[in-house]
Amino acid sequence: MIIDGKLLEYLENLSCLTLSDGEKERLSADLGEILSFMERLGELDAAGVPERSHPFDDVNAFREDEAGGSFDRSLILRNAPEKNGEAFIAPKTVE
Amino acid sequence: MNWETVIGLEVHAELSTSSKIFCGCSTAFGGEPNTRVCPVCAGFPGTLPKLNRAVVEYAVLVGLALNCEITRQCKFDRKNYFYPDLPKAYQVSQLYAPICRNGRLDVRADGEEKSIGIREIHMEEDAGKLIHDARSGKTFMDFNRCGVPLIEIVTHPDLRTAAQVIAYLEKLRETLLYLGVCDCKMQEGSLRADVNLSVRQAGSPPGTRTEMKNLNSFRAIARAIDYETKRQTEILREGGSVLQETRRWDDEKGFSYGMRSKENAPDYRYFPEPDLLPVEIDDAWLNALEKRLPELAHQKRERYVKDCGVSEKEAVIITAHKNVSDLFETLSELSGSPVESAHLVTGEIMRLLNQNNILPEELSPDARGLAFLVRLVSEGKINRNAYKETVEAVFVRGADPEKYIAENNLMMLADDEEAAVAVAAAVAAVLAENPGAKADYRAGKEKAFGFLMGQVMKKLGGSGNPDTARKSLKAALGE
Numbered sequence: 001m002i003i004d005g006k007l008l009e010y011l012e013n014l015s016c017l018t019l020s021d022g023e024k025e026r027l028s029a030d031l032g033e034i035l036s037f038m039e040r041l042g043e044l045d046a047a048g049v050p051e052r053s054h055p056f057d058d059v060n061a062f063r064e065d066e067a068g069g070s071f072d073r074s075l076i077l078r079n080a081p082e083k084n085g086e087a088f089i090a091p092k093t094v095e
Numbered sequence: 096m097n098w099e100t101v102i103g104l105e106v107h108a109e110l111s112t113s114s115k116i117f118c119g120c121s122t123a124f125g126g127e128p129n130t131r132v133c134p135v136c137a138g139f140p141g142t143l144p145k146l147n148r149a150v151v152e153y154a155v156l157v158g159l160a161l162n163c164e165i166t167r168q169c170k171f172d173r174k175n176y177f178y179p180d181l182p183k184a185y186q187v188s189q190l191y192a193p194i195c196r197n198g199r200l201d202v203r204a205d206g207e208e209k210s211i212g213i214r215e216i217h218m219e220e221d222a223g224k225l226i227h228d229a230r231s232g233k234t235f236m237d238f239n240r241c242g243v244p245l246i247e248i249v250t251h252p253d254l255r256t257a258a259q260v261i262a263y264l265e266k267l268r269e270t271l272l273y274l275g276v277c278d279c280k281m282q283e284g285s286l287r288a289d290v291n292l293s294v295r296q297a298g299s300p301p302g303t304r305t306e307m308k309n310l311n312s313f314r315a316i317a318r319a320i321d322y323e324t325k326r327q328t329e330i331l332r333e334g335g336s337v338l339q340e341t342r343r344w345d346d347e348k349g350f351s352y353g354m355r356s357k358e359n360a361p362d363y364r365y366f367p368e369p370d371l372l373p374v375e376i377d378d379a380w381l382n383a384l385e386k387r388l389p390e391l392a393h394q395k396r397e398r399y400v401k402d403c404g405v406s407e408k409e410a411v412i413i414t415a416h417k418n419v420s421d422l423f424e425t426l427s428e429l430s431g432s433p434v435e436s437a438h439l440v441t442g443e444i445m446r447l448l449n450q451n452n453i454l455p456e457e458l459s460p461d462a463r464g465l466a467f468l469v470r471l472v473s474e475g476k477i478n479r480n481a482y483k484e485t486v487e488a489v490f491v492r493g494a495d496p497e498k499y500i501a502e503n504n505l506m507m508l509a510d511d512e513e514a515a516v517a518v519a520a521a522v523a524a525v526l527a528e529n530p531g532a533k534a535d536y537r538a539g540k541e542k543a544f545g546f547l548m549g550q551v552m553k554k555l556g557g558s559g560n561p562d563t564a565r566k567s568l569k570a571a572l573g574e
Contacts, residue, residue, distance in 0.1 A: 014362060016177055053170050053191075053367040059375040065112045065149035069119035071133050076238075086128045087235040090179045092227060 003028040097297040103252035108277040109285040116244035117144030128237035136242035138183035150244040153276040158195030171368040180222035193217035204262035212251035257320040272417040294327040303337040319344040403433035412441045416455035429466030432473040481505035521554040
């Protein structure tokens, strides 16, 4: 699959990244290679293998509906790059 | 030209489980910001979700009540998006195999029955709350609501008018409340509706639709539908085209505005959620859940009329809210008199709710005390006025009915000699004080009797037995 400028620009937007021209060139090639590698999966003969959504055969891993186990707020906020004692703070997200 | 409005609804209902969908944090509304949060719902790396069994069961119960097919093996998918209301940067939802499909809900609106198709019901997690601070230009994030379980109930575009939409939402709310799976408080956001609407010329293929958000009451929904119908019809009438977009309703100003264009439709890159195993609902589990289905409002209405002798009109009022029908059933059981209980609930209790600005969902009176009063009045031990007065005292001020009746001397006098003497004395006094009315009655003015009767009852206080008083007064006047 060819990663053209338009697709790369789309991916840039999706991932909220801004790439320089040099990075764009390098990434186009890199992503193309990754996709070609993944295309090798198509060579596998999967006829007769049933479709599935999960690698494990198990189903139904439940917990019971019991409340408890919230963390202390200071602990939850500890790693936040910006906080005010009660909330996480992020740059403005609406115009 | 005949224009037709085509509407589909997406209703989000927060499930009233005790804990969140993938972790043990509490789902209670409110709470200090970020106090109902753990590493799982805060999206810390390395954590794993574990599905709350009750969420699956509630979703199946709703599916059964809405005549859906239950997906025997369903699974979750990741919906990726970049917005800080979900710190994981994705929402766990169901796209490919939702838990319920192909249901319907029959509603009555504009004088006709209509069956509204339910496309699907899926389970997902709610997002957190963001507060945008204009002054600092910052966004404050509270993750308490992250991971609160939601079901999204999606209709086919079967609705045509605002009245149908409201009828559908009312019946859906009623169903969820009777199932006990959602408290349906729109003001707290536990029931939220998004409206998809397009306009077309009758018989034509559907037009371009818009999606409306931020609808916090049934009234806002009806107004937003009217506004959007007019807006789209005007655009099309002038030869323009409707832009596919999400619009936000401003209820105060009574108009909606475009939020973001769907030309740049978000690409959610859904994929199967690898951290959660599929959910398999076998026959035994499904049968057990079918047995758990409670009696729903329309079934109660039928039973009240057929088995309890309640009027159709009263049955409708009683079942409009689960709390009200619960109260009715408790009163009927404790007092042994369903008809009198129905009168009380649809009469005095409704009046007191309105008068005191109490919502039916907040109704929690002393049912035992009220049932005691229902019994007294149906056995003829207190008269209607004393009954009304004591009901109000119990309902509004939480009075003890027995004590209140004793203190205010409201118990009807027994039919004994002492009572007969008291009644006779009251009648004699009233006739002596009102010679004019007495003469009027004897001259054939029936109305005068009512006046005299009122005076006698007043003299007897709340304890007068109206039947005895009537007989005694009639006898005295007949002399």
